[in-house]
Amino acid sequence: MADRRPLLMIPGPIEIDPRVAEEAAGPPPGHLAPAFLEAFGRSLELMRTVWGAGPDAQPFVIAGSGTLAMESAATNLTDPGDRAVVVNTGYFSDRLATMLRVRGADVVEVRAAPGRVPPVEAVEGALAESGSELLFVTHVDTSTGVRTDAEALAAAAARHGALSVFDGVCATGAERFEMARIGADVYLTASQKAIGLPAGLALLVASPAALKRRRTRSSPPPMVLDWLEWLPIMRAYEERRPSYFSTPATNLVRALARSLADLAEEGMESVYGRHERAAAGMRAAWEALALEPVPESPASAAWTLSAVRYPAGVDASLVAAIASRGVVVAGGLHPEIRAEYFRVGHMGYATRTPEMLERTVLVIGEALRESGWDVEPQAALAALEAAI
Numbered sequence: 056m057a058d059r060r061p062l063l064m065i066p067g068p069i070e071i072d073p074r075v076a077e078e079a080a081g082p083p084p085g086h087l088a089p090a091f092l093e094a095f096g097r098s099l100e101l102m103r104t105v106w107g108a109g110p111d112a113q114p115f116v117i118a119g120s121g122t123l124a125m126e127s128a129a130t131n132l133t134d135p136g137d138r139a140v141v142v143n144t145g146y147f148s149d150r151l152a153t154m155l156r157v158r159g160a161d162v163v164e165v166r167a168a169p170g171r172v173p174p175v176e177a178v179e180g181a182l183a184e185s186g187s188e189l190l191f192v193t194h195v196d197t198s199t200g201v202r203t204d205a206e207a208l209a210a211a212a213a214r215h216g217a218l219s220v221f222d223g224v225c226a227t228g229a230e231r232f233e234m235a236r237i238g239a240d241v242y243l244t245a246s247q248k249a250i251g252l253p254a255g256l257a258l259l260v261a262s263p264a265a266l267k268r269r270r271t272r273s274s275p276p277p278m279v280l281d282w283l284e285w286l287p288i289m290r291a292y293e294e295r296r297p298s299y300f301s302t303p304a305t306n307l308v309r310a311l312a313r314s315l316a317d318l319a320e321e322g323m324e325s326v327y328g329r330h331e332r333a334a335a336g337m338r339a340a341w342e343a344l345a346l347e348p349v350p351e352s353p354a355s356a357a358w359t360l361s362a363v364r365y366p367a368g369v370d371a372s373l374v375a376a377i378a379s380r381g382v383v384v385a386g387g388l389h390p391e392i393r394a395e396y397f398r399v400g401h402m403g404y405a406t407r408t409p410e411m412l413e414r415t416v417l418v419i420g421e422a423l424r425e426s427g428w429d430v431e432p433q434a435a436l437a438a439l440e441a442a443i
C-alpha cells in the first residue's frame with residue numbers, strides 16, 4: 056500500500072517536494088560554511104526572480120513566521136503617530152491592523168464583508184482623506200479565499216504618494232505578483248505556504264523607497280526586526296562573505312535555495328498557470344458537489360486555496376469526517392462566518408502532483424455523502440480532471 060500518512064491539504068503548512076525536505080534534513084550546516092554562504096546568497100538572488108523584483112530591491116531572510124514578517128514591515132515603516140490605511144478582507148488583515156495600532160499608528164481600515172474585496176475607489180478615498188503614506192493589503196486572504204487586486208492597489212497607493220505593503224503569506228510563489236512592474240514596495244511571506252518549505256522562515260523584499268522610509272523613522276523597531284541591522288548581513292551573504300548578527304535557520308535556508316531554484320527554473324509564468332489551473336479544477340469539483348465558494352466573484356477567488364460553505368444539513372464535523380479518511384483540511388477562520396465553511400489549500404507541490412488534488416476531492420465527496428449530502432464523488436473527480 057502506498058504512503059498512508061495523512062495528506063496535508065490546509066492553507067499552510069503544505070505538502071512539500073521530497074527533494075526540498077531532504078535539504079531541510081541532515082546534519083545542520085554552519086552559518087559560515089562556504090556551501091551555506093552559497094545557498095543563502097543564491098536564495099537572496101532567486102527571491103528577486105520569484106518576487107518579480109528589480110535588482111535594487113532588498114530581500115531579507117529571517118528565522119521566524121509569517122507574523123514576524125508582518126511585524127517587520129509594520130515596525131520598520133511606522134513611527135508612533137504615523138497614519139496607515141489597511142485594506143481589510145479578513146482574519147490576517149485584522150491582525151495587521153492590530154499590530155499597527157500596538158505600534159502606535161493611526162489606522163484607517165477599509166473593510167469588506169466576508170468573501171468580498173473593497174472597491175479600489177474606496178481605498179483611494181481613504182488614502183486621500185487620511186493623507187496616509189502607507190497602504191497595507193493582504194494579497195490572498197486565507198480566511199475567505201479572496202484575492203485582492205495587487206496591481207490596482209499598488210497603483211492607487213502610488214497615485215497618493217503612499218508606499219504599498221502586501222502580505223503575500225498565502226500567495227507568494229503561486230499568485231501572479233510582479234513587484235517591480237506593479238510598483239509594490241514590500242512583499243512578504245513565510246516558508247510554509249506556497250514557497251513550499253517547512254515552517255520557520257520569514258521572507259520579505261523591500262523596495263528602495265521602503266528602505267529609505269526606514270532610515271527616516273525616528274523610533275527604531277525591536278533590534279531583531281530592524282532592516283538596518285539585517286542589511287549588512289544580507290549584503291554579505293549575497294557577496295558570499297561570512298557575517299553574523301543572529302544565527303540563520305541554516306537547514307531551512309538550504310531548503311529555500313532548492314525550492315526557489317525549482318520555481319525559477321520552471322519560470323513564474325508556468326508556476327502561475329499551474330496554480331490557476333489547479334484552482335479552476337477545484338472550483339469545478341465544488342460545483343459538481345453543489346458547494347458554494349465563500350468568494351462572491353470567481354475573478355477574485357484565490358488560486359492557492361478554496362473556502363467552501365457547508366451545504367444544508369452539514370456542519371463543521373465534516374472536517375473530522377474528511378480527516379478520518381486520511382486528508383487534512385481546515386475549518387473556518389473568519390470570525391463572522393467561522394462555523395459556516397471549510398478551507399482546502401491547493402498550492403505548491405500538490406499542484407504538481409494531481410493525485411493529491413484528486414484524492415482530496417474524492418475524499419471530500421465521500422465524506423459529504425456520508426453526512427447526508429446526496430452527491431456523486433466520481434462526478435467531482437471527473438470535473439477536476441477535465442479542468443486540469
Ligand SMILES: *Cc1c(COP(=O)(O)O)cnc(C)c1O
Pocket residue numbers: 067120121122123147193195196197222223224225245
Ligand atoms: C498564514 C498567514 C499568516 C501568518 O503566518 P504565520 O507563519 O502563521 O505567522 C499571515 N498572513 C497570511 C495571509 C497568512 O495566510
